[in-house]
Amino acid sequence: MFAVFIDQDSPRTRYVLQEILSRRWNTALAIFTNWNEFKASNEFFKIEYTTEKRDDSHSFFIQRENIIVEEGVNEYFNPTTNAYHISENTKKHLSLRIKNIDLSHSEKSRMLSVLDEPYPCLFPNDGDLGFDLFSMAFYFLSRYEEFQRFEEDKWGRFHYKNSFVSELHYNPSPVLDVAIIHFLGLMGALEKIQLPFDVQPTVDIDIAYRFKGRSLGRTLLSTFRFPLHLPHRIWSYLSRKDPFDPNNTVSEYLKGQENQSRVFWLCSSKTNGANKQVQRKYPPFQSVIRSVDKQTNIGLHPSLSTSPISDWKEEKEWLEKTTASNITHSRQHFLHLLFPDTYHILQKIGITDDWSMGFAENVGFRAGTAYPFHWFDLSKNEETNLCIHPFCLMDVTAKNYMKLNPDQAIDVGRTLKELVFIFGGRFAFIVHNESLSEAEGWGGWKRVFNSWKNPKIAVTSS
Numbered sequence: 001m002f003a004v005f006i007d008q009d010s011p012r013t014r015y016v017l018q019e020i021l022s023r024r025w026n027t028a029l030a031i032f033t034n035w036n037e038f039k040a041s042n043e044f045f046k047i048e049y050t051t052e053k054r055d056d057s058h059s060f061f062i063q064r065e066n067i068i069v070e071e072g073v074n075e076y077f078n079p080t081t082n083a084y085h086i087s088e089n090t091k092k093h094l095s096l097r098i099k100n101i102d103l104s105h106s107e108k109s110r111m112l113s114v115l116d117e118p119y120p121c122l123f124p125n126d127g128d129l130g131f132d133l134f135s136m137a138f139y140f141l142s143r144y145e146e147f148q149r150f151e152e153d154k155w156g157r158f159h160y161k162n163s164f165v166s167e168l169h170y171n172p173s174p175v176l177d178v179a180i181i182h183f184l185g186l187m188g189a190l191e192k193i194q195l196p197f198d199v200q201p202t203v204d205i206d207i208a209y210r211f212k213g214r215s216l217g218r219t220l221l222s223t224f225r226f227p228l229h230l231p232h233r234i235w236s237y238l239s240r241k242d243p244f245d246p247n248n249t250v251s252e253y254l255k256g257q258e259n260q261s262r263v264f265w266l267c268s269s270k271t272n273g274a275n276k277q278v279q280r281k282y283p284p285f286q287s288v289i290r291s292v293d294k295q296t297n298i299g300l301h302p303s304l305s306t307s308p309i310s311d312w313k314e315e316k317e318w319l320e321k322t323t324a325s326n327i328t329h330s331r332q333h334f335l336h337l338l339f340p341d342t343y344h345i346l347q348k349i350g351i352t353d354d355w356s357m358g359f360a361e362n363v364g365f366r367a368g369t370a371y372p373f374h375w376f377d378l379s380k381n382e383e384t385n386l387c388i389h390p391f392c393l394m395d396v397t398a399k400n401y402m403k404l405n406p407d408q409a410i411d412v413g414r415t416l417k418e419l420v421f422i423f424g425g426r427f428a429f430i431v432h433n434e435s436l437s438e439a440e441g442w443g444g445w446k447r448v449f450n451s452w453k454n455p456k457i458a459v460t461s462s
Ligand SMILES: [Zn+2]
Pocket: 204, 205, 206, 266, 301, 332, 333, 334, 335
């Protein structure tokens, strides 16, 4: 469907073109380095991606910037930005998408107004689009800024405040997806593409039980440290119930959305300040992992560790043995994601899909997108098969970092869900069995999580 002429070949160019013109939409793409062959091709949509428009140009021209053909990372690189408005044809198409869903008049007008807002672009220039979309996509998807120097937090993590997105004062949309859709609409290609939309609840289980499954020593220590919990502890002991029990919290919550959900288990053998899972040998812990595995998809929640290669491998093998299945998906505990080391280790231990791409202290799209994508390893300047699944919202982010009350958290979730719907993608978010239990300060939050998971925006036609 797409034909692209490039005047300089590079692993980065091929990666981005495959990612946003082919893999994302399951569409055919032909890349040409020979002008005459490109001219002779009769693909629907032809794009000239060069530094200068040819005299005999007959296709859509995107002016190429240098970053897409370079190697390595420029420590001091800072992309130029500009703002644009969504093209009329794109607006027409997306308006129809909004009008076709079953929502009230005011809800629809709120969503339609998003189409009139300005949006940021990177690498503005004189091409037909006004910016180099492919370099912009590369900058976001490769996480270029996370390979540059930034001020780390005490865990060494990249924060929202370090990100380029945090400096842009626009609505919290997936800015890369908006730019891609704007371009496809301008080309007339949007009519030939089905924009996906899905709501994807995911759960991290750091502590499977509030009281059960500890060693006697740990139980006694907690009893002395938290004397106010004693009545709950006694009630739990007598009733044999536990407020965090994933059988009641997680399984209940995911009912009806099992296919698109995923539950990540912390299963470190050692407990310390950062890894507080119950004892692995505790039989109910093993059986609840197996029952959740039967109900929905699961993955590993690698512990915070100073020797990650051996620890994560051991944890993965334990989870595989417990469930008698192959574990290939994971999400970092504390979203502890450092480039490129974390992904190198995950690849080494056989993880094919990572779900850590999001911010801890703010909502939004860390890679500018709500679509899954392959990771491009900047340290080797090559595309990898590791698939990244972004999320845009987390329970702890809303309550503890942003200090939102439940009503505000419902509004934020709705805004993000609507933005994902308009431009397509997955509205993926994170909750914990602890927050679902409504214990320990989470009272009143169940209705927030129910609103987030509600797949209400349903496409009746595209
Ligand atoms: Zn965790």
